[in-house]
Amino acid sequence: MAPTLPTAHVNGQPQTLPLDPRRTLLDWLRHDLGLTGTKKGCDHGQCGACTVLVDGKRINSCLSLAALHDGDSIETIEGIGTPDALAPLQKAFVSHDGYQCGYCTPGQICSAKALMAELAQGWPSAVSADVAARPIPTAEELRERMSGNLCRCGAYSNIIAALKEVIGAEALA
Amino acid sequence: MKPFTLDHAANAAAALSAMGQGATAIAGGTNLVDLMKLQVATPERLVSIRRTGLDSIVPDGTGLRIGALVTNADCAADMRVRQDWPLLAQAILAGASPQLRNRATTGGNLCQRTRCGYFYDTTQACNKRAPGSGCAARDGFNRIHAVLGTSDACIATYPGDMAVALLALDAVVLTEGPFGPRQIPLAMFHREPGDDPTRDNVLQPGELITAVRLPAPTGGTQVYRKVRDRASYAFALVSVAADVTMEEGRIARCALAFGSLGTVPWRDSAVEAALVVEKPSPALFDQAAEILLRQARGFGANDFKIPLAARALAATLAQATKG
Numbered sequence: 001m002a003p004t005l006p007t008a009h010v011n012g013q014p015q016t017l018p019l020d021p022r023r024t025l026l027d028w029l030r031h032d033l034g035l036t037g038t039k040k041g042c043d044h045g046q047c048g049a050c051t052v053l054v055d056g057k058r059i060n061s062c063l064s065l066a067a068l069h070d071g072d073s074i075e076t077i078e079g080i081g082t083p084d085a086l087a088p089l090q091k092a093f094v095s096h097d098g099y100q101c102g103y104c105t106p107g108q109i110c111s112a113k114a115l116m117a118e119l120a121q122g123w124p125s126a127v128s129a130d131v132a133a134r135p136i137p138t139a140e141e142l143r144e145r146m147s148g149n150l151c152r153c154g155a156y157s158n159i160i161a162a163l164k165e166v167i168g169a170e171a172l173a
Numbered sequence: 174m175k176p177f178t179l180d181h182a183a184n185a186a187a188a189l190s191a192m193g194q195g196a197t198a199i200a201g202g203t204n205l206v207d208l209m210k211l212q213v214a215t216p217e218r219l220v221s222i223r224r225t226g227l228d229s230i231v232p233d234g235t236g237l238r239i240g241a242l243v244t245n246a247d248c249a250a251d252m253r254v255r256q257d258w259p260l261l262a263q264a265i266l267a268g269a270s271p272q273l274r275n276r277a278t279t280g281g282n283l284c285q286r287t288r289c290g291y292f293y294d295t296t297q298a299c300n301k302r303a304p305g306s307g308c309a310a311r312d313g314f315n316r317i318h319a320v321l322g323t324s325d326a327c328i329a330t331y332p333g334d335m336a337v338a339l340l341a342l343d344a345v346v347l348t349e350g351p352f353g354p355r356q357i358p359l360a361m362f363h364r365e366p367g368d369d370p371t372r373d374n375v376l377q378p379g380e381l382i383t384a385v386r387l388p389a390p391t392g393g394t395q396v397y398r399k400v401r402d403r404a405s406y407a408f409a410l411v412s413v414a415a416d417v418t419m420e421e422g423r424i425a426r427c428a429l430a431f432g433s434l435g436t437v438p439w440r441d442s443a444v445e446a447a448l449v450v451e452k453p454s455p456a457l458f459d460q461a462a463e464i465l466l467r468q469a470r471g472f473g474a475n476d477f478k479i480p481l482a483a484r485a486l487a488a489t490l491a492q493a494t495k496g
Contacts (some may be wrong), residue, residue: 021178021179021219022174022176022177024206038405043210044207044210045203045207045272045273048270048272051272053270054275057275057445058244058270058271058272058275058277059273059275059276060203060270060272060273060483063203063206063207063273064201064202064206064276064277065179065202065204067179067200068199068202068221068223070181078245111271111272114271115271118250118271121250122250123246123250124249124250124262124266125266126263126266126267126405130268131249131255131259131262131263131266132252132255132256132259143405144404147270147404147405147406148269148270148273148406149270150273159412167315
């Protein structure tokens with residue numbers, strides 16, 4: 001049997017990781033796999049445009065070497081929804097105008113999806129009054145938890161409105 | 174990035190063996206990969222320690238042992254940390270972004286390099302990056318730089334938050350290396366620059382952080398206050414970590430550590446001694462600040478950090494002593 005090549009699952013599909021260890025996860029997704037939904041903003045972990053989910057957790061793909069993701073499950077914006085079948089977060093971003101140019105939006109939506117999982121697990125944030133208590137998703141909490149995603153158009157208030165709608169709907173479900 | 178080879182260590186022994194042959198350890202890589210892109214760091218050989226199993230948080234007597242590979246996010250989400258060492262959770266959550274905290278590790282965070290702009294710019298003089306080239310920060314843009322623990326060679330701060338809380342909590346860094354295991358108190362871990370700013374900490378070549386140990390919870394009131402240019406996702410201008418126990422209206426015990434004020438996470442026992450057994454008051458807090466800052470020296474654009482530190486200390490103590 002041939003040795004197994006280092007592989008990661010991207011949006012459910014097995015993909016062989018690049019041989020060049022310099023390849024970042026971001027460049028691998030965009031250039032080698034053609035998944036250009038994930039955006040390169042600053043390329044230094046300061047803007048969040050490159051946010052993807054690795055085993056359900058949001059990370060900056062620009063600061064991660066692809067070769068370190070053997071066995072990982074990676075989800076990009078292409079795995080979250082499609083133009084014909086938008087995810088609830090995507091619909092809410094559209095209905096609340098949660099963007100202008102749209103460049104940061106894939107990262108914002110990946111980040112928001114992980115944020116909801118973190119809230120469900122009870123993770124505290126820097127604005128939680130008591131770090132040991134279960135967090136309440138106030139607008140202040142949502143703003144702090146989205147601070148890793150910059151939007152130079154300044155659509156922040158509409159992004160928070162979109163998040164509140166989806167999180168509110170989840171709470172009612 | 175300059176070309177490099179990458180090996181994957183299956184356990185700590187394999188990592189130590191590779192490091193003994195000159196490999197640089199990589200965990201989350203959130204700082205190292207950035208430095209490699211800028212060619213500030215140009216390792217020829219990396220060894221990934223991600224699969225070495227050093228990623229659990231376990232009880233250690235009455236304390237807690239946090240594996241070197243525990244992510245900042247997982248550490249701050251751990252209910253034991255949140256309940257018994259809330260200062261550590263607060264400090265971690267005050268730093269970076271959720272994305273970075275999901276990747277950054279406990280060991281890597283301790284070893285993060287300064288954010289001095291001249292250190293990152295390879296066209297500039299920097300004794301930390303290129304020994305003997307000089308320090309462009311002294312007469313340059315030095316608003317974020319240190320006012321304590323500086324030397325003629327370097328005025329860069331240690332930028333992190335986590336280590337400031339660990340310093341106030343009397344944490345100990347556990348390592349393995351060519352000369353066997355070591356236990357290094359956090360207070361001894363980071364190095365002031367002196368005439369060799371290239372070494373940020375006391376780790377020897379080939380030595381690997383395996384865990385950080387927290388001693389028993391103090392039960393004190395714990396506050397991490399971070400002052401910065403924007404409300405989130407920014408390095409500190411000054412931060413204060415406080416752990417204070419009050420008895421009958423007096424300060425019975427206190428531990429104070431300061432971030433982005435010195436070249437290393439800063440703690441001064443004379444400050445704490447001036448506060449213990451005293452009744453909290455604005456005058457007392459001013460006196461403590463005077464002791465803290467008696468040796469402080471600004472370099473122009475960072476002069477404001479000296480009064481800012483005094484006010485941050487007073488505000489933190491007011492909060493931590495109100496009972």
